[in-house]
Amino acid sequence: xxxxxxxxxxxxxxxxxxxxxxxxxxxxxxxxxxxxxxxxxxxxxxxxxxxxxxxxxxxxxxxxxxxxxxxxxxxxxxxxxxxxxxxxxxxxxxxxxxxxxxxxxxxxxxxxxxxxxxxxxxxxxxxxxxxxxxxxxxxxxxxxxxxxxxxxxxxxxxxxxxxxxxxxxxxxxxx
Numbered sequence: 687x688x689x690x691x692x693x694x695x696x697x698x699x700x701x702x703x704x705x706x707x708x709x710x711x712x713x714x715x716x717x718x719x720x721x722x723x724x725x726x727x728x729x730x731x732x733x734x735x736x737x738x739x740x741x742x743x744x745x746x747x748x749x750x751x752x753x754x755x756x757x758x759x760x761x762x763x764x765x766x767x768x769x770x771x772x773x774x775x776x777x778x779x780x781x782x783x784x785x786x787x788x789x790x791x792x793x794x795x796x797x798x799x800x801x802x803x804x805x806x807x808x809x810x811x812x813x814x815x816x817x818x819x820x821x822x823x824x825x826x827x828x829x830x831x832x833x834x835x836x837x838x839x840x841x842x843x844x845x846x847x848x849x850x851x852x853x854x855x856x857x858x859x860x861x
Contacts, residue, residue: 690775690808691859697778701835703855710860712744715802719745719767722800722856726750728763730796732788737769737802737860755788766792766852770803771830772821773857776811779834780857781825793833799852801833804860 688696695705708718723729729750734742745751745767752759771783780801782793793799809815812832815825836855 690810691805693775694773694778694808695859697775698773698780698835698855698857699778701778703778703835703857705857705859708858708860710741710804712740715741715858715860716744716748718858719800720748722858723748723750723765723798726764726798728752728755728759729765729767730755730760730763730788730792732766732768732792733786734769735783735786736771736807737804741802741860742769755791760791760795763796765798765800766794766796767800767802768792770801770807770857771828772815772825773803773808773859774810774812774815774832775808777832777834779812779832780855781812781815782831782833784829784831790831793831794852797853798856799833799854800856800858802858802860 698705706718708714730752731745768782768789770780772781780803784790814820836852
């Protein structure tokens, strides 16, 4: 039976997310975000809560980062970078905690969402996040959004990506 990280990776890819394994260092994270962002016109970063601040601090110097975005900049930015509260192996979903400034905008508004996920925060099933023993019971005290691949809908016919959220989801698994 594959481990949780491998299962998560396979299921996220099956849900149309792009997944890269990444060393957990400021330089490696910066290089991965820079590569994933390409020629982005604007990059918006949410604040870190679960990952060490130095991992995000290195991203602030990337070309295109908007330090204090205003509404119009949020509406036109190409990339949102956030940390994932957790990952769910059975679905390949990232779980984003909505409490930090810009968490909703970076994960739900921009055409490309880059989620940084620490591998030790991957659980087997969604319900595990609501177990008081899992992640110190943090899932019981948070507003959470589960994101499985890019936004998609088939309400009116064929499947269309990016209708009401990011067109692409890039997950950096921090090992």
